[in-house]
Structures are given as structure tokens and as C-alpha cells.
Amino acid sequence: MTTIATSRQERIRRTLDHLRAGTTDEFDEVVTFQPEEFTDPGIAAREREQVFGRVPSIVAHSGELPRPKDFVTLRMPRNQVLVVRQDDGGVKAFVNACRHRGGLVEEREKGSCRLFSCGYHRWSYDIDGKLRTITHDSTFGEVDRDAYGLVELPCEERHGFIWLVDKAGAPIDVASWLGPEVDEILAGYHLERLLAYRCEGFDEPANWKIMQDAFLDGYHIQYAHPNTAGKHVHTNVQVVEDFGRHARMCSPRKKIDRWLDEDPGDRDLGRYVIDGHFLLPNSTLLRQPDDHFELLTFRPHPTDPGRCRMEMRLLVPPVEKSGLTPERWAATWDKNWEILLAVLHQEDFPLLRGSQRALASADAGGMVLGRNEVVNQIFHRELNKLVS
Numbered sequence: 001m002t003t004i005a006t007s008r009q010e011r012i013r014r015t016l017d018h019l020r021a022g023t024t025d026e027f028d029e030v031v032t033f034q035p036e037e038f039t040d041p042g043i044a045a046r047e048r049e050q051v052f053g054r055v056p057s058i059v060a061h062s063g064e065l066p067r068p069k070d071f072v073t074l075r076m077p078r079n080q081v082l083v084v085r086q087d088d089g090g091v092k093a094f095v096n097a098c099r100h101r102g103g104l105v106e107e108r109e110k111g112s113c114r115l116f117s118c119g120y121h122r123w124s125y126d127i128d129g130k131l132r133t134i135t136h137d138s139t140f141g142e143v144d145r146d147a148y149g150l151v152e153l154p155c156e157e158r159h160g161f162i163w164l165v166d167k168a169g170a171p172i173d174v175a176s177w178l179g180p181e182v183d184e185i186l187a188g189y190h191l192e193r194l195l196a197y198r199c200e201g202f203d204e205p206a207n208w209k210i211m212q213d214a215f216l217d218g219y220h221i222q223y224a225h226p227n228t229a230g231k232h233v234h235t236n237v238q239v240v241e242d243f244g245r246h247a248r249m250c251s252p253r254k255k256i257d258r259w260l261d262e263d264p265g266d267r268d269l270g271r272y273v274i275d276g277h278f279l280l281p282n283s284t285l286l287r288q289p290d291d292h293f294e295l296l297t298f299r300p301h302p303t304d305p306g307r308c309r310m311e312m313r314l315l316v317p318p319v320e321k322s323g324l325t326p327e328r329w330a331a332t333w334d335k336n337w338e339i340l341l342a343v344l345h346q347e348d349f350p351l352l353r354g355s356q357r358a359l360a361s362a363d364a365g366g367m368v369l370g371r372n373e374v375v376n377q378i379f380h381r382e383l384n385k386l387v388s
């Protein structure tokens with residue numbers, strides 16, 4: 001394992017070394033944990049405050065709000081959130097709660113809106129959050145409108161993503177949160193040039209960490225996905241760069257095996273690996289061989305430690321850059337998406353719902369993460385630092 005960013009060629013060379021030797025990157029020790037971490041309401045409350053209320057996490061791809069007045073809404077652990085593209089091209093985020101008596105200011109998941117207007121008594125707000133209209137204001141009484149705009153949340157756009165800290169008044173600085181290595185890695189991908197071809201959310205009866213753990217795990221592939229991913233990707237072989245908070249993990253595809261005996265020389269073997277990125281606290285970004293990406297995010301439920309929301313995004317080069325006809329391009333990504341959904345619904349979700357039920361057993365017993373589960377160890381290590 002390394003703690004500095006290495007070249008792709010170097011990472012691929014190390015995966016080949018591991019494959020030849022039957023090894024993988026490892027930490028020095030196994031790490032124990034308690035099942036309560038996935039079920040305890042007190043721990044869940046600390047995570048809402050000390051993780052999501054303090055550090056930036058990704059809430060959307062920039063391409064989901066391409067034009068001024070475009071918006072998305074979502075549920076964060078602490079707040080209902082409304083993110084809006086401003087007339088100057090920037091983004092702002094607000095608590096999606098009317099300052100009159102708390103109606104949802106916007107009920108749709110996404111769209112475009114010149115004026116947000118609450119369905120309850122029709123107060124309305126400009127896209128920058130200012131309170132515009134108090135209906136029947138001659139009878140309503142004196143209100144300082146500047147004091148009753150939508151409550152703003154810290155939000156920043158960087159590397160093609162919109163990042164949010166789920167706490168009003170908290171500072172946000174995505175570059176410093178990412179650190180120089182990961183900031184540079186993400187910049188190099190030019191994710192802002194990609195299109196969020198599909199984006200879907202899933203409300204699952206499992207703790208968000210159970211879900212996040214599964215999408216860092218190179219150890220389960222051949223067992224949980226024997227006829228899908230297990231056919232194409234090696235199990236238990238990962239080259240990991242540990243950047244402190246975040247990590248990058250390189251996983252070899254089985255097609256790389258032809259280079260086990262033959263020296264690849266200077267050949268670019270990029271298409272034989274998947275570069276995964278764990279972005280603390282709650283995202284996995286997968287760079288697939290043909291330079292499309294999948295982003296998986298996991299957010300705790302606002303009250304129930306046994307529930308979470310996962311979002312999956314398929315980020316692809318736009319049709320003009322693809323060299324494909326529009327029909328072929330769409331068919332390719334539709335098929336890709338269908339395969340991703342099938343694996344999730346048929347393989348990962350049933351397993352992870354089962355984990356949640358099992359971990360909630362009164363006498364489930366202490367548990368353990370292996371030396372080979374490097375990125376899971378990094379996730380738990382860094383989360384413990386934030387929460388303790």
C-alpha cells in the first residue's frame with residue numbers, strides 16, 4: 001500500500017505482481033468492531049452531527065442542474081435540501097422548509113423554477129432564497145423579509161460535483177477536505193464534461209455503512225456476484241493508495257491475465273483495471289475502463305439507523321464525444337444501466353438487507369475486518385476519527 005499518488009502504470013504493475021504471487025495489499029492488523037455501530041441510535045445521531053453536519057459530501061453531478069433556475073431536492077440526514085442553479089451560474093443550497101409555517105417549498109425531485117412557492121399559503125421565494133411574497137400581506141402584519149428568507153446551507157461546486165455540508169452556518173472548503181492528491185486526481189478526470197446519463201435513488205432497510213462497506217469491498221466479488229462481476233473482476237486483489245481520509249483502489253479485471261506471463265512493456269493496460277475511489281464520508285467513484293464513471297453515495301436516514309438512501313449515477317461522455325450514433329450511444333448506456341440495476345437488486349440489496357437483520361441480533365457478537373479489507377479499514381478508521 002502507498003500513501004502517495006502513483007501512476008496508473010505503476011498501479012497496474014503492482015496488480016500484476018499481486019496476481020502472480022496470489023497476494024493483495026494489506027494492513028498490518030485485523031480490526032474488530034461491534035454490530036451496534038450499525039444499529040445504535042446514539043451513534044447514528046453523532047454521525048449526523050459530526051460527519052454530515054461537518055464535512056462536505058456529494059449531493060449531485062453538475063450536469064443535473066445545467067441551467068439557471070434548475071433545481072434538485074434531496075433528504076440529507078439533518079435537513080431537507082433544495083439545491084438551485086443561480087443566474088450567475090453558481091449554485092446555492094437551502095433548507096427546503098418555508099419560513100412561514102414550514103411547508104415544503106419544493107415538492108418535486110428536480111425541475112426548473114423561477115420562483116419557489118409554498119403550497120400551503122403561497123409564500124414565495126426567489127431562486128437566491130429571498131422571501132418575495134407574503135400573501136395577504138396587508139393582514140399578515142409586520143415581518144422583516146430579510147430575516148425570513150430560506151435558510152442557506154454551505155454548498156460548493158467542484159470537479160463536476162455539488163458538495164454540501166448539512167448544517168447551516170458551517171464552513172465548506174472542498175479542496176482542503178479532499179487534500180492535494182485527491183483534488184488533483186479528480187481534477188484530472190474532467191468529470192464536469194460528462195453527462196449524468198442516469199441517476200436513481202434507493203431507500204434501503206440497511207445502515208448506510210453496511211452499504212458503503214459493500215461498495216469498497218474487493219473480497220466479496222466471486223462469492224456474492226459469481227455470474228456477474230465475479231466473471232470479469234478478480235476477487236481479493238486490490239492495490240490501494242491511502243491518502244489519509246480518502247483512498248484509491250485499483251482492481252484488475254480478469255482480461256489482464258494474458259499479461260501475467262508476457263511482459264506488457266510500455267503498453268497502456270488501463271482497460272484491464274477499474275480505479276475505485278473512496279471519498280470520505282460516503283461515496284465510491286468507479287472509473288471504468290472506457291472512461292465512464294459510476295458514482296455511488298450512501299446517506300443515513302434522519303432518524304432510523306437501520307435505513308439509508310443510496311444513489312447511483314452513471315456518468316458518461318456526451319454523444320458528440322463518443323463517436324457513436326445517438327441511437328447506439330443511448331442503447332449502450334441503457335444496457336449498461338440495466339446490468340448495474342440487476343446486480344444491485346438481485347445480488348447486493350438482498351445480501352445487505354440480510355446483514356442489517358443479522359447485525360440487529362441481540363447477541364450477534366464482536367466482528368472483524370481483515371488485513372486484506374484495506375479500504376473498509378480506512379473507512380472505519382476515518383469515520384471513528386470524525387465521530388469520537
Ligand code: FES
Nearest residue numbers: 098100101118121
Ligand atoms: S407554510 Fe409556507 S406559506 Fe404557509
Ligand SMILES: [Fe+2]
Nearest residue numbers: 214220224348
Ligand atoms: Fe457487491
